[in-house]
Amino acid sequence: MTNADLYETLKEEGTLSPESYEKLCEKQGNTLFSLHWELKTLLYLGVMMLSTGLGVLIYKNIDTIGHQGILALIAAISGGCFYYCFKHKKPFSKELVKAPNAMFDYLLLLASLSFLTFTGYLQFQYQVFGTNYGLATFIPMVVLFYVAYEFDHLGILSMAIANLAVWMGVSVTPSRLLSNGNFDNQTVIYTYLGLGFILLLAGFLTDRYDFKKHFRFSYLHFGTHISFIALLFGYFNAYESKLAVLWLLVLFALAFYLYLDALRHQSFYFVLLVILYSYLAVSILVFRMLDGINNMGGLYLLCFYFIISATVLILRIVRLNKQMKAS
Incomplete structure (x- = not known):
């Protein structure tokens, strides 16, 4: 009622x-009605616009300000924000720790962005790390992971994961994976796969040892996308060899494990990801099996498969969603 x-x-x-x-x-x-997320979005956009505006201002006045002055300004912004955050932070806990006030998260984000700008500018202008670009990305990565855990900040954690990908020589964004066009290189594929498995392992360990369990979603989100995309392109690359079946077996084994784990945690998002990636893998396999049929029969079979399979897939997803909501 x-x-x-x-x-x-x-x-x-x-x-x-x-x-x-x-x-x-x-x-x-x-x-x-609550304006919580609207205000958070505006504040995050404000921090990003401030960082962008400082970059444009520095770029247009670099001859007047000088490199040392620019570095000093960026260091002052980063240091000042970090000082405020360390002074007002709550004690560390392996559980969720909320920010002490509304501005805390945004100052921490500005501090981290300024720190990345500072290290990047320092390396670009003065080559303090020489040609050791791995060290130039490794140090910011370690700092970001420390900041993410010390201050319990999911946004900084995502930045740290992206920096981990940069350190490993790849891009963490799934759209960049698809548009990179360099998946004929086995080294790149194995690097992506290794990154995906590392992130998945981090998510499972976070849950297993009850240490910042709310970080689990971020690790699994990136890890799931990267692992499945790497396995699919590994199958494409090895299609003419005997290893093609092995790539699919690993993909379906990973899908089965993640599916059970998603059901255990009642996460419809990850159930949906596993189903869609598995369906894509099965559809690719069916398409290649029917590719050798040159008559109209093969085309009819392919159309029939997509109509039936898509209907079954939608019904299954709807049913799972209802079951998970009911439980």
């Missing part, structure tokens, strides 16, 4: 006067 029905019942029973009924209905129709 809704509040409106309850008010109506109380009015009919005489418990609620008409005047009170009207006031309650008016209040029900003018309920307050």
Whole structure:
């Protein structure tokens, strides 16, 4: 029974006067709504725009300011923000730690972005790490992971994961994986696969040892996408060899494990990812099996497969969603 029905019942029973009924209905129709996420989005955009604006200002006035002045300014911004965050942070805990105030998260994000700008500028202009670019990306990565765990910040954790990918020589964004066009290189494929498995392992260990369990989603989100995409392109690259079947077996084994894990954690998002990537792998296999049929029969079979399989897939996803909501 809704509040409106309850008010109506109380009015009919005489418990609620008409005047009170009207006031309650008016209040029900003018309920307050939360601006939490809107304000958070605006603040995050503000930090990003501030960082971008400082970059443009420095770029246009670099001859006037000088490199040392620019580095000093960036270091002052980063150091000042970190000083504030260390001074006002709550004690470390392996559980979720909320920010002490509204501005804390955004100052921490600005500090981290300024730190990355500082190290990148320092390496570009003065080559303090020489040609050892691995060290130039490794140090910011370690700092970002430390900051993410010390201050319990999911945004900084995502930046640290991206820096881990940079350190390993790849891009963490799935769209960049698809547009890179360099998956004929076995080294790149194995690097992506290794990165994906490292992130998946980090997510499982986070949950297993109950240490910052809320970080699990970020690790599994990136790890799942990267692992499946790497396995699919590994299959493409090895299609003419005997290793093609092995790539698919690993993909389906990973899908089965992640599917069971997603059901155990009641995570429809990861169930959906596993189903879609598995369906894509099966569809690729069916397409290549029917590719040798040159007559219209092969085309009809392919169309029939996609119609039936897509219908079954949608029904299965809807049913799973209902079951998970009910439980």
